[in-house]
Amino acid sequence: MPTPIPWLLALPALAGLSFLVLPLLGLLIRAPWSNAWQVITDDEALLALRLSLITATVAMVLAVLLGVPLAWLLARSDLPAMGWLRAVITVPLVLPPVVGGVALFTVLGRSGLLGWPLYQLTGFAFPFTPYAVVLAQTFVALPFLILSVEGALRAADRRYEDAAATLGARPLTIFSRVTLPLIGPGVAAGAVLAWARALGEFGATITFAGNFPGTTRTMPLQVYLALETDPSAALMLSVLLLAVSVLVLVLLRDRWVNRW
């Protein structure tokens, strides 16, 4: 027998659902489908989309390379400072991205703590380059990956690692041939989350990397810019980003949507 639903819960639940779904529907209804192709294949839009896809993917790879070892340390080390370390890692998760961008600027900007000596030595500075976009995206996306992988590591049965050790595997072999395959789904989910977060990054990017077409103007920046000059193009580009996000959700379907 189905559980009866009290009205006091059903009404706000319905309101919440509408609040989440209506804007998306609005986007789809008001999008100028007639000149969709023209907007999407616009040179500037394509440039922004290409930059977004490349930087988000590089940021995801960086997040995996840096995040998986860090997550392993968080999950497996029993150092007393781990609680603090976890808190520090979670900060970018709750920090306004603009603040993250400013923070990156103070360290890696041309006159930043590390940016200045780097500029003196090599003549290279991060701001206003695609590298800065990648750094900004990695900064905001990394915590998502770390938390996802750490959760997977804590849920994994450590006795498999014991079994591997008794079979003669060294710690690094155990990590690569047993631990990593066992937490594979967690790493994949974390990577997709990080990718989606990097793709949507706006605040830290515009603060730290600037807004130059072709080098630092990613899709979210392009949408924001278009909203001021050509609102219908902004709508269409938003639909495009929505489509990409839904695709991500489909990829994650088995992990979250079906796990009630």
Place this chain on the structure above:
Amino acid sequence: MVTRDRAEGGSGLVAQLELQRGDLRLAVDLRVGPGEVVALLGPNGAGKSTVLRTLAGLLPLQRGCAVLGGLTMEDVDAGIRLEPHHRQVGVVFQDYLLFPHLSVLDNVAFGPRARGHPRAYAQQLAHTMLERVGAAGLASAQPRRISGGQAQRVALARALATEPQLLLLDEPLAALDARTRLTVRGELRRHLADFDGAAIVVTHDPVDAAVLADRLVVIEAGEVVQTGTPSEVARRPRTDYVARLVGLNLLAGTGSAHRVDLPGGGAVHTADSADGDVYVAFRPAAVSIFTTRPDGSPRNLWLGRISGIESHGEGVRVEIDAAPQRGSSILAEVTPAAVAELGLLPGAAVWASVKASDVEVYPR
């Protein structure tokens, strides 16, 4: 490279294991010869699995040492400690722990691969091991798709594929249903007999222990309380736990000739004579129950009170309190018909008797 010369270092396992872990204080001396199978028997929390983990190197000793085939694996005083992957120890874990992301063949080949053998050789060896345990047909199967009995065979093949000098089996039959258990127990006995290294089987099942092992080591609360062949232990238990395990009544007392006086008053008469501190043991089936004092007065006749009745196999186990001494109880095994005939009920006063010739007496 670790020496594998069994003839030279053929002294098997010699270990003195000491460590404190939570409430458990473990202090166990173990010697297992090459080709010998020792069953480590004990109640839950006695430290059986802890012993295995220390020998495998998964848990460091706090005092003592462990020497395998003449090679020191661990010696706290000398500051020696080999990591698990440097030990010649194979482990069959309780729920087998086959890697779920590898095929059965790759599971068995994992050890040889991890120990540096080329892929082709490792897979060839894995095939041979699977054939030996009768699981060659499972080579390409995924571990989650095979049965418990099959997983047990594969886990054994995986442990043996590293050619260990010491094989540790943690409750190898506990995860199996009764029917599978019977077959697998027989197979395991054969494989252990073929194995020329030392083997330790952890179990809490006396039947598994008796079938699989040459010698039993019983530990309780981290200490060895009894060792001996299965038949010795089954005949002459030395603790209440072992007595219950092998299904005997056990009492401790002071013997003089054919009479053993119990500390709580009362006495047990025995056919054999014994002096000093002794145990007496007798089977529940040797105890007869009467509702009125029987004629002819047998030598061992005690008045007690029934505290529990439960069926046990084909018979009925009756627990009788206050016999033969205050503060203790014995078990009697009778037929269901006798329970009905005598109208036995919990709380009823009954007479229990045992023939002196049915009582085993041995020094403490």
